Amino acid sequence: MRSDGSPSAPLGLKLAAAGGLLFLHLPVLLIFIYAFTTEEKSFVWPPPGLTTQWFAVTWNRPDVWEALSLSVRVAAISTAVALVLGTLCAAAVSRTRFFGRETISLLVILPIALPGIITGIALRSAFSLAEIPFSFWTIVLGHATFCVVVVYNNAVARFRRTSGSMIEASMDLGADGFQTFRYVVLPNIATALLAGGMLAFALSFDEVIVTTFTAGQQQTLPIWMLEELIRPRQRPVTNVVAMVVVLVTLLPILLAYYLTRDGDQIAGSGK
Amino acid sequence: MTSAVSFQKVSRHFGNVRAVDMVDLDIVPGEFFAMLGPSGSGKTTCLRLIAGFEQPTSGSISIFGERAEGVPPYRRNVNTVFQDYALFPHLNVLDNVAYGLMVRGVGKPERQKAAEEALSLVRLPGYGARRPSQLSGGQRQRVALARALVNQPKVLLLDEPLGALDLKLRENMQEELKSLQKALGITFVFVTHDQGEALSMADRVAVFNDGKIMQIGTPEDIYQRPKTRFVADFVGSSNVLPPDFVQRYSGQHRWGSLRPESIRIGRSAKGDGVAARLVSTNYLGATTRLALDADGLRLHAIVPAGATLPKEGEAVVLTFNRDHLHLMDEPA
Numbered sequence: 203m204r205s206d207g208s209p210s211a212p213l214g215l216k217l218a219a220a221g222g223l224l225f226l227h228l229p230v231l232l233i234f235i236y237a238f239t240t241e242e243k244s245f246v247w248p249p250p251g252l253t254t255q256w257f258a259v260t261w262n263r264p265d266v267w268e269a270l271s272l273s274v275r276v277a278a279i280s281t282a283v284a285l286v287l288g289t290l291c292a293a294a295v296s297r298t299r300f301f302g303r304e305t306i307s308l309l310v311i312l313p314i315a316l317p318g319i320i321t322g323i324a325l326r327s328a329f330s331l332a333e334i335p336f337s338f339w340t341i342v343l344g345h346a347t348f349c350v351v352v353v354y355n356n357a358v359a360r361f362r363r364t365s366g367s368m369i370e371a372s373m374d375l376g377a378d379g380f381q382t383f384r385y386v387v388l389p390n391i392a393t394a395l396l397a398g399g400m401l402a403f404a405l406s407f408d409e410v411i412v413t414t415f416t417a418g419q420q421q422t423l424p425i426w427m428l429e430e431l432i433r434p435r436q437r438p439v440t441n442v443v444a445m446v447v448v449l450v451t452l453l454p455i456l457l458a459y460y461l462t463r464d465g466d467q468i469a470g471s472g473k
Numbered sequence: 474m475t476s477a478v479s480f481q482k483v484s485r486h487f488g489n490v491r492a493v494d495m496v497d498l499d500i501v502p503g504e505f506f507a508m509l510g511p512s513g514s515g516k517t518t519c520l521r522l523i524a525g526f527e528q529p530t531s532g533s534i535s536i537f538g539e540r541a542e543g544v545p546p547y548r549r550n551v552n553t554v555f556q557d558y559a560l561f562p563h564l565n566v567l568d569n570v571a572y573g574l575m576v577r578g579v580g581k582p583e584r585q586k587a588a589e590e591a592l593s594l595v596r597l598p599g600y601g602a603r604r605p606s607q608l609s610g611g612q613r614q615r616v617a618l619a620r621a622l623v624n625q626p627k628v629l630l631l632d633e634p635l636g637a638l639d640l641k642l643r644e645n646m647q648e649e650l651k652s653l654q655k656a657l658g659i660t661f662v663f664v665t666h667d668q669g670e671a672l673s674m675a676d677r678v679a680v681f682n683d684g685k686i687m688q689i690g691t692p693e694d695i696y697q698r699p700k701t702r703f704v705a706d707f708v709g710s711s712n713v714l715p716p717d718f719v720q721r722y723s724g725q726h727r728w729g730s731l732r733p734e735s736i737r738i739g740r741s742a743k744g745d746g747v748a749a750r751l752v753s754t755n756y757l758g759a760t761t762r763l764a765l766d767a768d769g770l771r772l773h774a775i776v777p778a779g780a781t782l783p784k785e786g787e788a789v790v791l792t793f794n795r796d797h798l799h800l801m802d803e804p805a
Contacts, residue, residue: 370526371559373546375573375624385576389563 230448237441245437256438263436266443269426276338276422277406280345281353284402285395287346288353293387296361310354313347321347322415329416336418344416345409349402356398360391393461400454407451423447475538477502477628477660478523483532484684485518492518494684495532500628500662502537505654507663507671510681511707516664519681520630523662524553537627547576552621553630557637558613560605566592566616567601573624591619594653611642618650622657629654631663635670647674668708672696680704697732700802705730710762712736712772719800728801735797736774738763739790740783746790751783767791 211219237256239249260266294300295307313321325344334340368390372382410424417425423443430440480498484491493515500506508516521527522534525546534541536551552573560569567588568575574584585601592598595615605613614634621629631650635643651674654661665671671678672692680687680695680703688700699705702713712731719729739746749767757775761782765772772791776782783789 365557365559367555367557367559368561370524370546371553371555371561371620372572372576373526374524374551374553375576375620376547377572377576378545378547381576385572386561390561 233441233444237438237445239438242437256436256442259436260439260442263439265421265426266439269421269423270443270446272338272341272420273407273423276341276345277403279342280349280406281399281402283342283346284349284353285399288350288398289357289391289395291350292354292357292361296358297366307358311351314351318348318409318411319415322412325412326415336416336420338420340416340418341413341420341422344412345406347412348409349406352401352405353395353398356394356401357391360394364390397458397461400458404451404454408447474502476500476535477504477537478662479535480519480522481533481535483519483522483529483534485515485522485527486530491684493522493529496684496686498679498686498689500660501677502660503658504676505651505661505663505674507665507675507678508681509665509668509671509678509708511666514681515684516666516679516681517632518684520553520632520662520664523628524551524630525549550624550627551630552624552626552628553632554614554617554621554634556632556634558605558617560613560616560620562605564605565601566597566603566605566608569605569616570601570620570623572620587623588619591623592616594622595619596649610637611646614638614646618653622659626659628660628662631661633664633666635665635667643670650674672708680708682707698799699730702728702730702801702803705801710773714798715770718770719798722795722798723800725800728803730799730801731772731793731797733762733773733775734760735793736765736772737792738774738776738780738783739792746792749789749791751785751787751789753785754782765789765791 235249236245238252238254239245240251240253241249291306291310295303295310322344325340325347329336329340368386369382372386373379377385408424409422410428413422413425421429424447427440427443427447430437476499478498478500480496483493483496483498485493496515496519498519508519510516518527522529523536523541525541525544525548529542536549541549561572564572567585570588570591571579571584574587579587589598589601592600595618597612597615597619600608600612600616605616608616614637617634634650635646638646647670650661650663663671663675672695675692677689678692678695679689682703688695688704690698695704695708699708699711705711705713710733712733714729714731716726716728720726723729738751747767749765749772752764752766752771755762755764756778759778760775761778761780763774763776763782765774774791
């Protein structure tokens with residue numbers, strides 16, 4: 203943002219801002235550097251030597267691949283579930299007026315406001331009460347609770363900006379319900395859904411707390427990393443994986459930001 | 474002859490609200506029909522009943538002889554020009570206009586040709602590649618019109634289509650719509666709250682109030698011979714005269730109306746004039762509108778510009794041709 207004509211900020215403020223940004227991002231950089239260290243038992247600064255061998259080691263570790271694949275599958279399916287449910291819910295809330303509409307809107311958003319640990323405990327006791335064994339699907343369910351929220355928020359914001367008479371116009375011109383959805387509704391909410399979906403994917407991909415309560419023996423990538431830190435064995439492998447996670451989650455969020463920056467708020471991205 | 478649109482005892486209730494209440498209506502094929510009324514009078518609901526966005530609570534609707542209850546909007550040979558135009562922002566102008574043909578499976582070259590023709594009809598040739606957001610309000614209005622007309626509807630519904638335009642553009646569009654309707658011979662049903670618009674454009678006007686039709690007739694009928702106080706009051710700035718007043722001049726104890734331009738202003742009491750006091754004058758350009766107080770009865774008169782006027786507060790005598798005094802049906 204350029205504000206023409208306003209005086210330049212004082213040096214102190216500039217330094218403070220730079221310090222703040224460094225504080226936020228330097229540790230991430232540190233993780234990247236440790237991915238190249240030759241010391242495998244513990245993290246020592248400065249790294250005694252630099253090597254790229256950990257990339258190859260990581261590549262050949264089956265447990266990494268298992269965790270990665272589980273995380274990707276969970277994130278993909280949670281996102282798909284969230285896209286369907288979030289869009290339907292947003293359409294209902296913004297298109298029609300019915301008893302309890304505000305309540306439903308609040309209840310849908312609630313999981314993102316609740317601490318993950320509450321959601322996790324609640325789901326865990328619900329699963330055991332219903333005698334549902336922990337599986338891939340229990341993780342997906344847990345993730346879907348907050349993935350729905352980001353899709354819903356994005357979709358609801360877009361629905362609010364689209365004129366309701368557009369749907370009527372489409373019907374009036376001879377399009378049935380499906381054609382109207384295909385040719386009018388979907389093109390108008392597509393970027394919002396894409397943004398919401400990417401955020402949902404990123405949230406699910408690095409989720410730890412809810413996952414610890416809803417996973418059985420399976421390890422998603424973040425859980426695997428946590429375990430690795432406790433039991434050190436080829437420590438830099440964790441850092442290599444961390445780099446991958448940063449990239450995998452950062453790219454969609456950046457993309458989502460660029461897709462929706464003209465207008466929509468990416469609400470609920472703070473989980 | 475089959476009516477273009479026929480309502481038989483049609484009601485539409487929303488909870489306790491009777492938006493449309495036992496309406497009977499017959500619209501003749503090829504006519505320009507206006508539904509006039511204040512907001513909330515049921516005129517837009519009637520339009521939506523014809524379009525199929527609403528279903529009647531009771532009664533029956535037929536469009537060119539076919540029963541319309543339960544028929545969804547996309548199976549009716551009726552198209553609507555929406556108040557906010559409702560153009561599709563993600564499509565260019567040509568695709569907007571061709572939309573109706575596209576969803577009906579008309580091939581691309583054919584529908585684009587038809588869309589181009591429709592755009593020429595509304596005097597926007599060559600605008601096909603633009604986005605709706607790049608057009609002015611008046612142009613969007615024309616695109617909405619072209620998008621409806623390209624489907625060759627039997628009835629075209631217009632929901633306050635000129636409401637968002639400025640005065641000059643509005644007058645142009647009024648003339649254009651009128652001549653377009655004549656040229657195409659399509660039945661136009663036009664909803665408006667603007668009396669002038671309804672009277673100047675329509676072949677017949679239905680005046681709505683509280684979900685009921687107060688009067689249907691030619692603009693002249695409605696203007697000269699209002700049946701009720703509401704019509705007299707809403708359609709023009711007609712003077713509504715109470716039964717006691719009317720009885721003195723016509724011998725009948727009925728409500729009456731008198732056009733403001735029928736009142737002549739004099740200075741001296743000769744003959745059977747009405748004694749009044751001039752309250753205020755309102756300069757309107759070609760005419761001047763006078764507010765008068767005749768012993769507690771508020772009257773308005775319109776005199777041509779340039780006439781010598783009494784001063785405000787002065788006593789005057791009003792005269793009028795008794796033939797101009799119209800007696801209303803409404804019971805006293």
